[in-house]
Amino acid sequence: MVLLKLAALLFLANALTIGGGYAMIPMLQQEFVDHYHWLSNKEFLDAIAIGQVTPGPLTVMNAFMGFKVGGLVGALVAMFASYLPCVIIVTLVTKYYLRYKELWAVRAGFAGIKPAVVGLLIAVLIFLSQGSLINQTTKGIAVISFALLTFTKIDPSLIIIGSGILGALLF
Amino acid sequence: MLSLKKIFLVFLKIGSFSFGGVYSMVAFFERELVDKRKWITQDEFVESFAIGQMTPGPPIVNTGICIGYKLRKLGGALAATVGQAFTGTVLAILLAAFYLYMKDNLLLQAVMKGVAAAVVGLLASIVYKMFVRLVTDYRSAALAVAAFLALDIFKLNPIGILLAAGALGLVLYRRA
Numbered sequence: 001m002v003l004l005k006l007a008a009l010l011f012l013a014n015a016l017t018i019g020g021g022y023a024m025i026p027m028l029q030q031e032f033v034d035h036y037h038w039l040s041n042k043e044f045l046d047a048i049a050i051g052q053v054t055p056g057p058l059t060v061m062n063a064f065m066g067f068k069v070g071g072l073v074g075a076l077v078a079m080f081a082s083y084l085p086c087v088i089i090v091t092l093v094t095k096y097y098l099r100y101k102e103l104w105a106v107r108a109g110f111a112g113i114k115p116a117v118v119g120l121l122i123a124v125l126i127f128l129s130q131g132s133l134i135n136q137t138t139k140g141i142a143v144i145s146f147a148l149l150t151f152t153k154i155d156p157s158l159i160i161i162g163s164g165i166l167g168a169l170l171f
Numbered sequence: 172m173l174s175l176k177k178i179f180l181v182f183l184k185i186g187s188f189s190f191g192g193v194y195s196m197v198a199f200f201e202r203e204l205v206d207k208r209k210w211i212t213q214d215e216f217v218e219s220f221a222i223g224q225m226t227p228g229p230p231i232v233n234t235g236i237c238i239g240y241k242l243r244k245l246g247g248a249l250a251a252t253v254g255q256a257f258t259g260t261v262l263a264i265l266l267a268a269f270y271l272y273m274k275d276n277l278l279l280q281a282v283m284k285g286v287a288a289a290v291v292g293l294l295a296s297i298v299y300k301m302f303v304r305l306v307t308d309y310r311s312a313a314l315a316v317a318a319f320l321a322l323d324i325f326k327l328n329p330i331g332i333l334l335a336a337g338a339l340g341l342v343l344y345r346r347a
Contacts, residue, residue, distance in 0.1 A: 014228050016333050019305065021229035022297050026322065026329040045287040050266050052293065056186040056259030057196070057231050063260045067267035075264045083252050086228035090236040091248050093226050097218070101225075104346055110225065112340015113333055115311035119318030120329050121298045127323075129291045138288035145292025150299060157190045160289050167285020168278060 003070050005036070007081035010062055015085035019114035021058040026120035028065070029128070038069045041131045053157045059083070137170050173210065173242050175250040181208070182235060182254025196231050200238070210242060232256075310343050 013027040025048070032038045039047065047068075051061025059082050066078025093100050100106065133139045141163050148154050185203055189196040197220065204210050211219070219241065223234030232255065239251025273279045306315050314336055321327045321335075 012330060016227060016330060017229055018227050018333070020297075020301065021231065022294070022301075024229070025294070027333070030322075030329045042283070042287060045290045046270065046283055048294070049283075049286045049290050050263055050270075051259075052290070053190075054259040054262045054266070055188060055190050056255060057229050059229050059232055060256065060259035060263045063263040064267045064270075067264055068271065072264065075260070075267065079256060079260050083232065083256065086226075086232050087236055087248055087252055089226050089228060090222065090233045091240050091245055093222055094219075094237050094240045097222060105341060106225065108344035108346075109337040109340045111311075111344040112314060112336045112338070114305045115314040116318035116333055116336030118298060118301050118305055119315035119320075120322050120332060121294070121301070122315075123319050123323035125291065125294050125298055128294070132284075132287040132291055138284065141285055141288035142292035142295070145289040146295045146299075147292075149293055149296035155190055155195070156293055159293065160286055163285040163289030164282040165285070167282045167288075171281035171284050 003074060003077050006038075006066060006069050006074060007077050010066075010078055010081040011085050014059075014082045015089070016113075018110055019117040022121060023117040026117070026124045028062075029124050032065055032069075039065060041128060043068065045128055045132055049160050053160050141166060173247070175243060175246050178239055178242055178247050179250040179254040181210075182239070182251045183257055184254075185235070186255040187258040197234070200234065204238060211238060215241060314339065314343075 009028075009031045013024045013031070016027065017024045029041075029044055033041055033044050044065075047061045047064045048058075050064045051058040054060050060079075062078040062082045063075040067075040070077065129142070133142055145159050145163060148159055149156060181203055185196070185199050189199040201216055205213055205216050216238070219234050219237040220230075222237045223230040223232075226233050232252070235251045235255045236248045239247040239249070241247070243250070270279070302315070306312050318332050318336060321332045322329060
């Protein structure tokens, strides 16, 4: 039952990931953390970190969360449910690309959803920062990480690994 | 015709060695598939990337599925998907097992405190870049503010908010 819910949520969240891979974060935070309490806020941040330091798309963070919910089977169900909507949608769109491209409803719907994703992510960001930026040091790490990622081309995986080392030394 | 095994192996390579987010992955795709192997042309790659951007789902995942489909139809799409996800998934599962096993370890807790703070900075940077790119006129600004308030103040469900934003988009961005 839990696995079925997990699969349904990930299917829906991935089918609504519009405007970049991070668009799934507010949906997953709401359902996995707030609603079902499968993960704590901290574990959710750790899941994002895992998705970021592992090679390949951020989507693999869903395997991490699936494992937390239902062990190995949970992880595999999570990955299957995350990729299934993408495979269905993309194969259909590739087949009918020329017609799809002309659909005004797709363009208009996406144009509405993309800025909304930004608004949702800001709200989630505020929420997540409350639990994790608990003192001057964590605030400092967050500011440095923001500045490096915004103004340089440094690899985000390196920043996460570096901040982990900093954490080990400072806390 | 390319064998599914070859498609799987190339995407396994792409999925195993592309760190650091979307743009490094895109560059990797292009190098492996267009420049080195010439499986697809530059134009096909650009079209696949465009399809990845304009379909629901993580764009980079969708770009890979689209290229796989162009190479060998549904079988190619599946081979590309599994190849692209394989290494990351295995590593994520191993890390999850390690993480849950070591949960009470003080050193790991210290490491993850630093990591969590960095992830907040990382998210902030991504949100900032998305904001600059996507919030460009009063309509998009109004949608962003409305979505923020709907979640932050009114605690509405993000899935519902996104569906509503899509419906609003149909009204706001309808061509005359």
